[in-house]
Amino acid sequence: MRLKLEARAEPSPLMGYLSPLLAAGLTIIAGFILFSVLGKNPLQAFYTFFVHPIRDLNGIAELLLKASPLMLIAVGLACGYRANVWNIGAEGQLVLGAIFAGGVALYFYGSDSKFVLPMMVVAGAIGGMLWAAIPALLxxxxxxxxxxxxxxxxxxxxLLLSWLVNEPWRDPEGFNFPQTKQFTETALYPALIAGTRLNVGFLISLAAIAAGYLFLNRSFKGFQMRVAGLADAAAKYAGFNANGMIWLGLLLGGAAAGIAGMGEVAGPIGQLLPSVSPGYGxxxxxxxxxxRLHPVGILLASLLMSLLYLGGEAxxxxxxxxxxxTGLFQGMLLFFLLGSDVFISYRVKVVQPPKAQARLKEAAA
Amino acid sequence: MDTIVAILAAAIVAGTPLVFAALGELVTEKAGVLNLGVEGTMLVGAVSGFATAATTGNVWFGVLAGMVAGVLMSGIFAILTLNLMANQVASGLALTLFGVGLSAFMGKPYESVTLAAQAPLEIPLLSQIPVLGPVLFKHQILVYVSWALFAGVSWFLYKSRAGLVLRSIGESPESAHAIGYPVIRIRYLATLFGGAMAGLGGVHLAEFYTPLWVEGMVAGRGWIALALVVFATWRPARVMVGAYLFGGVTIAQFFAQGAGVTITAQFLSSLPYLATIIVLVFISRDMATIRLNAPVSLGRPYRPD
Structure with a gap:
C-alpha cells in the first residue's frame, strides 16, 4: 500500500481555511514533543507558553500590543505578495520608519505641539517607503x-541605526549607552487602557486591517494585483501596468512597516535603541x-504569533x-502550513503497488 | 607587500564560506530548484558543527555534524517542495526563518565557549613561493577542500554524464522525465548536496574562521551566496571570483581600521551588503544574460504523473 497525491480538479476552498488550523495544531503537537525531549512536563510547559501569558488584562494588553506591528506589517506585505512581489525586507523598512519618526521626535524634543505624533506617523511611513522604493526602483x-x-x-x-545611536543622536547624558534621549510625552502614543502598555497604535493597526480589506478584496487595483499574482500572462494581456503593481506592492509594505517601526519607538520603547524590533518584520x-494573505486571517494569525512571542518570554x-x-515555533508553524497546503490542490489517494495489484488479481482469480 | 599578501590571504579565508554555500546552491539551482534557505542552513550547520566540536573535542566530528545538519535542513525543504509541491520561494524563506530560530535555540549553551584555533596546513615547497605561497598555500584544510569542491563541481556539471542529466532536468524536467530520468530523485540529491555544502560553509565560519558561536553569526552570507550564483550567471569559476571579491570587501574594514583610516565602522560593515546590491543591479540590468544562463525551470515545481 502506498500513498499518492492526486491533483484536485479545483483547489479546495475548505482546505484553504482548514490548513492554517491544521498547521497550528501540528505546531502545538511538535511543541509537546519538544518540551518532553527537553525534560519539561509538556502540559505544564504548554500552559506556561500558551495560557499563562494571557491570564489577565495586562496579558491581553501585551498580546494586542505585540500583535499590532505584526498585523500592520503583514497586511502591507500581503498587498505585494498577492501580486508575487516578494518584499522580505520589512524589518529594514521598519527600522527606517523608526529612524525617521525618531528624528522628528528628537527635532521637536520638548515641544508641546499636538502635531508631533501625527508628524511622526507620516515620517515613519515615508522612511519605510523610501527604503522599499530602492528594491522597487531596481x-x-x-x-x-x-x-x-x-x-x-x-x-x-x-547598521545605519547603530551609527545614529552611537554617534550623532546619542544621548549625551545617557552614561555612554548607545541610545537617544527618552522621547517626551507629545512624541509617545497615549495609552489605550490605563495601567497597561497597550496604546493607540493598536487602533492604527486595526484601521490598516480594514483598509487592507477594502483595498485587496474590494478595489479594482487590488483585483489587478491578485490577477497578476495568479496569472501573470492574463494580467499582461489585460494591459495591467506591471511596474505600477511592483511599486504599489513594495511601497504599501514599506509604509506599513515604517509606521510599525514608528509605533515601536513611540510606544513600548520610547526612544531609539540599537535594536528596535525583535524580528517583527x-x-x-x-x-x-x-x-492566507487575507486581512481577517492576518488579524487572527498576528494574535497567534504575538502569543508565541509572549510564550517565549514566559x-x-x-x-x-x-x-x-519563539523563532523555532514560528518557523515550524510556517513549515506545517506550507506542508498542509498540499491538501488544497491535491488529495491523498491510497494506491496498491503493481505487485500487490497483481497478487490481488491472482487471489481473486 | 606584506600587507597586500595578508589582505589577499585573508580575502580567501573570508570568501571560503561563500564558496561552499554558493557552489552548493549552484548545483541545486542547476537542477531547477531554488532554495532560499541557505542562510538558515548555514546557521544550523554552524551551530551543529561548533557544538559537536566543542563537546567531543574533535573538529572533524564537528565538520561532519555540520554537513549532516545541512542535509537535514535541506531535506525539510525537499519534502515540502518536491513531495508536497509547496512554493519554493515561501519554503526557502521558511527554512531560513526556522534556521535562525533553531540555531539561536541550539547555540544558547555554547555562547561563551571558544574552540582552539586550527593551525594552518602549509603545503611543502608550494608555500615557499614568494607572495603566492603565503597567499594560497598556508591555509586551514577546509580552504583546500573548497578548491577540491570547485574542481569537482566543475567536472561534474560539465564533464560527467550525471552532470549532464542534472542540467537537463534544470532546463526541462518534462523532457528529462520523458527520456526516463528520475527527475524528483535527482532534484532531491541536488538539494541535499546544496544543504550539505551550506552546512559546511557554516562550519567553516564557526569552527575555523572565528572560531566561536555568536547568534546570527552568518550575518547575511547565505543571502550573499544566493546573489553570487546570479552574479556568476550559474558558472562555478565566476562563483569563485565573486566569493573572493566579497571576502575582500568583508575584511576591508579590519584592514582599514588597522591602517588607522577613520571611516565609520558601520559604513564599512555595510559594504558587503551594498556591494551585493550593486553587482546584482549590474548583472541583472541585461535581461538577456540572465535569461540565457539561468536554468529554465528554476523555481518551477514539477510533478511527474
Missing part, C-alpha cells in the same frame, strides 16, 4: 531581484502566509528555556 528599472535587494537593505538599515512574513522566565524558542 526591480522595475534594472530587473533586479527584489528578494535579495530588500533583504540586504535590512542589514544596512540596522520577518515574523510578519509568516503572519501574512498563515493569514518560557525563559518560568521554565529556564531560551526565548529563542
Amino acid at each position: 526591480r522595475t528599472r534594472f530587473n533586479t531581484n527584489e528578494i535579495l535587494v530588500s533583504l540586504m537593505l535590512v542589514y544596512v538599515a540596522n 520577518f515574523a510578519a512574513i509568516i503572519v501574512a502566509f498563515v493569514g 518560557a525563559q522566565m518560568e521554565l529556564n528555556l531560551p526565548s529563542a524558542m
Whole structure:
C-alpha cells in the first residue's frame, strides 16, 4: 500500500481555511514533543507558553500590543505578495520608519505641539517607503531581484541605526549607552487602557486591517494585483501596468512597516535603541502566509504569533528555556502550513503497488 | 607587500564560506530548484558543527555534524517542495526563518565557549613561493577542500554524464522525465548536496574562521551566496571570483581600521551588503544574460504523473 497525491480538479476552498488550523495544531503537537525531549512536563510547559501569558488584562494588553506591528506589517506585505512581489525586507523598512519618526521626535524634543505624533506617523511611513522604493526602483528599472535587494537593505538599515545611536543622536547624558534621549510625552502614543502598555497604535493597526480589506478584496487595483499574482500572462494581456503593481506592492509594505517601526519607538520603547524590533518584520512574513494573505486571517494569525512571542518570554522566565524558542515555533508553524497546503490542490489517494495489484488479481482469480 | 599578501590571504579565508554555500546552491539551482534557505542552513550547520566540536573535542566530528545538519535542513525543504509541491520561494524563506530560530535555540549553551584555533596546513615547497605561497598555500584544510569542491563541481556539471542529466532536468524536467530520468530523485540529491555544502560553509565560519558561536553569526552570507550564483550567471569559476571579491570587501574594514583610516565602522560593515546590491543591479540590468544562463525551470515545481 502506498500513498499518492492526486491533483484536485479545483483547489479546495475548505482546505484553504482548514490548513492554517491544521498547521497550528501540528505546531502545538511538535511543541509537546519538544518540551518532553527537553525534560519539561509538556502540559505544564504548554500552559506556561500558551495560557499563562494571557491570564489577565495586562496579558491581553501585551498580546494586542505585540500583535499590532505584526498585523500592520503583514497586511502591507500581503498587498505585494498577492501580486508575487516578494518584499522580505520589512524589518529594514521598519527600522527606517523608526529612524525617521525618531528624528522628528528628537527635532521637536520638548515641544508641546499636538502635531508631533501625527508628524511622526507620516515620517515613519515615508522612511519605510523610501527604503522599499530602492528594491522597487531596481526591480522595475534594472530587473533586479527584489528578494535579495530588500533583504540586504535590512542589514544596512540596522547598521545605519547603530551609527545614529552611537554617534550623532546619542544621548549625551545617557552614561555612554548607545541610545537617544527618552522621547517626551507629545512624541509617545497615549495609552489605550490605563495601567497597561497597550496604546493607540493598536487602533492604527486595526484601521490598516480594514483598509487592507477594502483595498485587496474590494478595489479594482487590488483585483489587478491578485490577477497578476495568479496569472501573470492574463494580467499582461489585460494591459495591467506591471511596474505600477511592483511599486504599489513594495511601497504599501514599506509604509506599513515604517509606521510599525514608528509605533515601536513611540510606544513600548520610547526612544531609539540599537535594536528596535525583535524580528517583527520577518515574523510578519509568516503572519501574512498563515493569514492566507487575507486581512481577517492576518488579524487572527498576528494574535497567534504575538502569543508565541509572549510564550517565549514566559518560557525563559518560568521554565529556564531560551526565548529563542519563539523563532523555532514560528518557523515550524510556517513549515506545517506550507506542508498542509498540499491538501488544497491535491488529495491523498491510497494506491496498491503493481505487485500487490497483481497478487490481488491472482487471489481473486 | 606584506600587507597586500595578508589582505589577499585573508580575502580567501573570508570568501571560503561563500564558496561552499554558493557552489552548493549552484548545483541545486542547476537542477531547477531554488532554495532560499541557505542562510538558515548555514546557521544550523554552524551551530551543529561548533557544538559537536566543542563537546567531543574533535573538529572533524564537528565538520561532519555540520554537513549532516545541512542535509537535514535541506531535506525539510525537499519534502515540502518536491513531495508536497509547496512554493519554493515561501519554503526557502521558511527554512531560513526556522534556521535562525533553531540555531539561536541550539547555540544558547555554547555562547561563551571558544574552540582552539586550527593551525594552518602549509603545503611543502608550494608555500615557499614568494607572495603566492603565503597567499594560497598556508591555509586551514577546509580552504583546500573548497578548491577540491570547485574542481569537482566543475567536472561534474560539465564533464560527467550525471552532470549532464542534472542540467537537463534544470532546463526541462518534462523532457528529462520523458527520456526516463528520475527527475524528483535527482532534484532531491541536488538539494541535499546544496544543504550539505551550506552546512559546511557554516562550519567553516564557526569552527575555523572565528572560531566561536555568536547568534546570527552568518550575518547575511547565505543571502550573499544566493546573489553570487546570479552574479556568476550559474558558472562555478565566476562563483569563485565573486566569493573572493566579497571576502575582500568583508575584511576591508579590519584592514582599514588597522591602517588607522577613520571611516565609520558601520559604513564599512555595510559594504558587503551594498556591494551585493550593486553587482546584482549590474548583472541583472541585461535581461538577456540572465535569461540565457539561468536554468529554465528554476523555481518551477514539477510533478511527474
